[in-house]
Amino acid sequence: MTVLNDGWFTEVFQDQGTAFSLQVKKKLHEEQTEFQKLEIWETETFGNLMVLDGCVMLTSRDNFLYHEMMTHPALFTHRDPKKVVIVGGGDCGTLKEVLKHPGVEEAWQVEIDERVTRLSEQYFPELCESNTDPRANFFFGDGIQWIRDAVPESLDVIIIDSTDPVGPAEGLFALDFYRDCMIALREGGIIVQQSESPLLHTNTIIKTIHDDMKKAGFDHVRTLPFPQPVYPTGWWSCTMAGKEKPVVYFREEDADQRPFVTRYYNADIHRGALAMPQFMVDVLEDEVMSSER
Amino acid sequence: MTVLNDGWFTEVFQDQGTAFSLQVKKKLHEEQTEFQKLEIWETETFGNLMVLDGCVMLTSRDNFLYHEMMTHPALFTHRDPKKVVIVGGGDCGTLKEVLKHPGVEEAWQVEIDERVTRLSEQYFPELCESNTDPRANFFFGDGIQWIRDAVPESLDVIIIDSTDPVGPAEGLFALDFYRDCMIALREGGIIVQQSESPLLHTNTIIKTIHDDMKKAGFDHVRTLPFPQPVYPTGWWSCTMAGKEKPVVYFREEDADQRPFVTRYYNADIHRGALAMPQFMVDVLEDEVMSSER
Numbered sequence: 001m002t003v004l005n006d007g008w009f010t011e012v013f014q015d016q017g018t019a020f021s022l023q024v025k026k027k028l029h030e031e032q033t034e035f036q037k038l039e040i041w042e043t044e045t046f047g048n049l050m051v052l053d054g055c056v057m058l059t060s061r062d063n064f065l066y067h068e069m070m071t072h073p074a075l076f077t078h079r080d081p082k083k084v085v086i087v088g089g090g091d092c093g094t095l096k097e098v099l100k101h102p103g104v105e106e107a108w109q110v111e112i113d114e115r116v117t118r119l120s121e122q123y124f125p126e127l128c129e130s131n132t133d134p135r136a137n138f139f140f141g142d143g144i145q146w147i148r149d150a151v152p153e154s155l156d157v158i159i160i161d162s163t164d165p166v167g168p169a170e171g172l173f174a175l176d177f178y179r180d181c182m183i184a185l186r187e188g189g190i191i192v193q194q195s196e197s198p199l200l201h202t203n204t205i206i207k208t209i210h211d212d213m214k215k216a217g218f219d220h221v222r223t224l225p226f227p228q229p230v231y232p233t234g235w236w237s238c239t240m241a242g243k244e245k246p247v248v249y250f251r252e253e254d255a256d257q258r259p260f261v262t263r264y265y266n267a268d269i270h271r272g273a274l275a276m277p278q279f280m281v282d283v284l285e286d287e288v289m290s291s292e293r
Numbered sequence: 294m295t296v297l298n299d300g301w302f303t304e305v306f307q308d309q310g311t312a313f314s315l316q317v318k319k320k321l322h323e324e325q326t327e328f329q330k331l332e333i334w335e336t337e338t339f340g341n342l343m344v345l346d347g348c349v350m351l352t353s354r355d356n357f358l359y360h361e362m363m364t365h366p367a368l369f370t371h372r373d374p375k376k377v378v379i380v381g382g383g384d385c386g387t388l389k390e391v392l393k394h395p396g397v398e399e400a401w402q403v404e405i406d407e408r409v410t411r412l413s414e415q416y417f418p419e420l421c422e423s424n425t426d427p428r429a430n431f432f433f434g435d436g437i438q439w440i441r442d443a444v445p446e447s448l449d450v451i452i453i454d455s456t457d458p459v460g461p462a463e464g465l466f467a468l469d470f471y472r473d474c475m476i477a478l479r480e481g482g483i484i485v486q487q488s489e490s491p492l493l494h495t496n497t498i499i500k501t502i503h504d505d506m507k508k509a510g511f512d513h514v515r516t517l518p519f520p521q522p523v524y525p526t527g528w529w530s531c532t533m534a535g536k537e538k539p540v541v542y543f544r545e546e547d548a549d550q551r552p553f554v555t556r557y558y559n560a561d562i563h564r565g566a567l568a569m570p571q572f573m574v575d576v577l578e579d580e581v582m583s584s585e586r
Contacts, residue, residue: 234522269570
């Protein structure tokens with residue numbers, strides 16, 4: 001039986017009976033912040049690695065998949081997003097993607113743990129290169145309260161870029177929070193949330209998000225799967241909903257002619273991500289397949 | 294540092310600096326066949342696990358992703374597949390998917406290692422339930438030679454369901470083999486091959502497959518990514534090519550109204566899998582995006 005020695009960082013997903021390991025050169029940083037244990041490792045092949053409370057958050061090598069898919073489908077679904085809020089997203093990777101859209105006038109990153117952002121500036125500078133953009137705004141504090149205090153009908157897109165629905169992020173996977181999002185969104189507004197693994201969580205977390213978003217008044221809810229090698233099963237998703245309109249339509253031509261570089265996202269990938277695996281269709285019982293044609 | 298104890302099976306991808314582990318109950322079988330070391334494990338959460346030469350081949354839980362994607366895109370791209378050959382595929386999972394298509398008259402599984410099939414019958418009976426179908430034919434021996442000896446223009450679809458391109462499977466990732474496939478295929482014939490991880494192998498194995506298939510006379514080559522949690526990066530692909538026609542078109546209506554159950558595949562997933570991530574488009578420089586519309 002292979003036993004990994006001290007040269008490896010291993011995350012054990014005990015409930016799921018799986019584990020994922022990255023070969024590491026050294027630990028670059030470790031601290032207990034006000035909210036969580038934060039580690040930064042230098043890996044052999046995935047660049048730098050950020051770990052929160054023992055869970056892999058991101059690596060330099062493959063975070064582009066997650067950050068692009070948390071951002072561009074939502075922003076190209078909205079007809080003209082001007083004000084965008086990221087709840088969580090302390091590593092600034094989503095903020096960077098949002099600010100690639102020239103039409104965005106104001107972007108807020110509302111992260112509870114300022115240390116995540118400070119360490120990201122140091123160890124993931126490529127994700128923070130838009131932090132000095134005059135359109136970028138930072139608030140370090142409670143995202144639930146921030147959304148509750150937002151001026152009604154003042155936001156175009158809300159991106160919920162959080163950790164798993166346990167601990168500090170639990171309240172971000174909740175009906176009350178979605179209701180506050182609904183109030184804060186302008187007409188045509190879009191909400192998008194990271195929604196865990198299709199293989200592991202379709203019947204649980206993803207189904208609950210769909211139900212709760214619908215209860216909060218979002219008529220059309222869709223889950224978009226995408227690859228994310230360092231997360232459990234290597235397969236992740238975001239769930240997107242619109243205040244009024246179906247989210248299966250997007251500005252395809254704008255996506256195709258986007259004036260910025262992406263590594264995963266393009267208009268075809270966006271269209272492709274709107275296709276749900278048959279087992280998800282069966283569980284989520286959406287008006288899915290027919291509305292797409 | 295977490296060290297996994299004896300309750301885990303771990304596959305270390307040394308070149309890639311990653312490892313994947315499954316919690317196991319017990320080893321059910323181990324033998325050295327004529328070709329490779331074959332292990333069967335009972336896992337805690339992924340059902341049974343087959344391992345060849347230390348590499349995870351499949352688990353009961355997630356093999357449907359791979360087997361459906363190796364089969365249905367190719368068979369719904371061909372206009373009327375009657376004779377299908379699987380090179381490799383000893384676990385019989387691909388054969389089972391092929392035989393779901395009522396129009397298939399004759400299917401061959403050409404596997405070099407008969408022990409893989411015998412152990413699959415014992416430990417993965419659900420994959421072998423079509424082995425007694427009168428249309429199913431088995432040849433245990435060299436797939437390269439079998440294709441070379443095939444009557445020219447006698448096959449409709451060739452599915453290359455092999456291990457990694459090292460050891461016994463190396464000759465299946467080769468120009469000469471693709472040339473023999475070209476000769477063996479009838480007009481309208483389709484070839485499809487498992488083609489490793491988009492994240493890890495786009496610039497190497499996948500690019501070489503594209504180049505070699507084109508050299509062998511297949512004008513239109515496409516790589517379709519799909520999730521596969523137990524393989525490196527959790528993200529895998531198949532590469533498909535047509536003898537004459539572009540493989541971006543398929544029998545969408547037939548796929549939509551397929552008279553059999555699938556868990557991952559549907560017409561939307563097929564269409565979605567034809568979308569390549571931007572970094573793959575950049576490398577493979579296909580006539581990709583435009584031909585799809």
